[in-house]
Amino acid sequence: MxxxxxxxxxxxxxxxxxxxLCGGFLPLVLPLTRIVALDATNPxxxxxxxxxxxxxxxxxxxxxxxxxxxxxxxxxxxxxxASAARARGFETVTTGDGDGASLAQTVIEELPTGGCVLYLTxxxxxxxxxxxxxxxxxxxxxxxxxxxxxxxxxxDFLLDFFAQKRIDCCLLYSRWGAExxxxxxxxxxxxxxxxxxxxxxxSRRIADALSHWKQGEVHVSxxxxxxxxxxLMRET
Numbered sequence: 001m002x003x004x005x006x007x008x009x010x011x012x013x014x015x016x017x018x019x020x021l022c023g024g025f026l027p028l029v030l031p032l033t034r035i036v037a038l039d040a041t042n043p044x045x046x047x048x049x050x051x052x053x054x055x056x057x058x059x060x061x062x063x064x065x066x067x068x069x070x071x072x073x074x075x076x077x078x079x080x081x082a083s084a085a086r087a088r089g090f091e092t093v094t095t096g097d098g099d100g101a102s103l104a105q106t107v108i109e110e111l112p113t114g115g116c117v118l119y120l121t122x123x124x125x126x127x128x129x130x131x132x133x134x135x136x137x138x139x140x141x142x143x144x145x146x147x148x149x150x151x152x153x154x155x156d157f158l159l160d161f162f163a164q165k166r167i168d169c170c171l172l173y174s175r176w177g178a179e180x181x182x183x184x185x186x187x188x189x190x191x192x193x194x195x196x197x198x199x200x201x202x203s204r205r206i207a208d209a210l211s212h213w214k215q216g217e218v219h220v221s222x223x224x225x226x227x228x229x230x231x232l233m234r235e236t
Contacts (some may be wrong), residue, residue: 001025004233005170005197007032007177009056009148016171016226023230025169030161032180036147038123040065043143048115051107051140053077053100053129055084057120060146069118075110077103077129078225098224099203100129108136116140123147124176126205148176155189162190167197169233174202178209185215200233202226 003026006013010031017027037060050072052058058066058081066088074090076082082095094110096103107117117133117140124147133140153161172178178201185194197216201207207220219236221229 002168003028003165005030005167007170007181008173009034009151012173019226019230023234025233028161028165028167030153031151032177032184033148033174034151035060035122036149038144038146040143040145042068043118043141045116045141047072047118047141048112049073049075049107049110049117050090051075051103051117051119051129052081052085052121053103053119053125054122055081057122057145058084058088061088061120065143065145072118073110075103075107075117080225100126101132104129104132104136104138107133108138111138114139118143120145126175148174150176150180158184158187158190162193165193167193169198169200170194171229171233172199172201172206172210175206175209178206182210182213185213191215198233198236200229200236202229 004020006016006027006029013029013031017029020027035056042065050069070089071091073092074085075094076085077096078098079095082093085093096106119140119142121142123144172181185191194215199210199216199218201220203224204220207218210218219232221232
């Protein structure tokens with residue numbers, strides 16, 4: 001049974017762990033980042049659409065922030081984010097192809113002329129969505145509902161966690177997570193656990209952070225969603 005290091009923050013880490021266990025893998029859950037809610041204020045202007053590129057932006061948003069927006073069309077980056085939007089009460093949800101640039105293109109094609117987009121997002125994020133909208137002259141405003149921060153572990157905890165374990169695979173879901181993984185795997189007391197670890201990244205941008213990784217192969221998912229990521233790991 002292959003061991004798979006799951007580094008994404010909670011609650012996603014637990015969901016991924018359960019999925020891997022059902023699929024015949026041995027998950028090892030070690031979140032390297034965590035999500036922290038921010039006190040986002042309610043916008044005072046009207047928007048003709050809401051856009052979201054992370055389910056965390058919806059999970060961490062307050063009811064007071066979302067309540068006036070639920071009848072506005074919501075554009076979600078992928079199915080997981082779309083499900084989170086529906087769970088929070090959005091009535092009309094359009095699901096994108098999984099990345100920020102393509103979601104922005106969908107918004108551009110469907111947004112009424114002169115419309116303005118409310119972008120619910122995190123403090124740490126990929127710039128693709130905003131850059132694509134900006135190039136097209138679309139007006140938008142960002143509301144930060146969460147931040148991503150590093151998780152630190154004591155040396156004793158990490159030595160115990162990795163004791164007697166060979167890490168066959170590692171799943172990386174964000175650029176920040178990839179950078180934190182490199183810090184972890186480069187620690188002298190831990191590096192031997194990753195001698196032949198294969199890394200599976202949700203996107204090329206994440207993989208680019210691993211340009212100096214030499215201990216195993218780096219693979220990039222064909223699509224930026226977990227279905228494709230796990231399938232790639234299964235086939236490799």
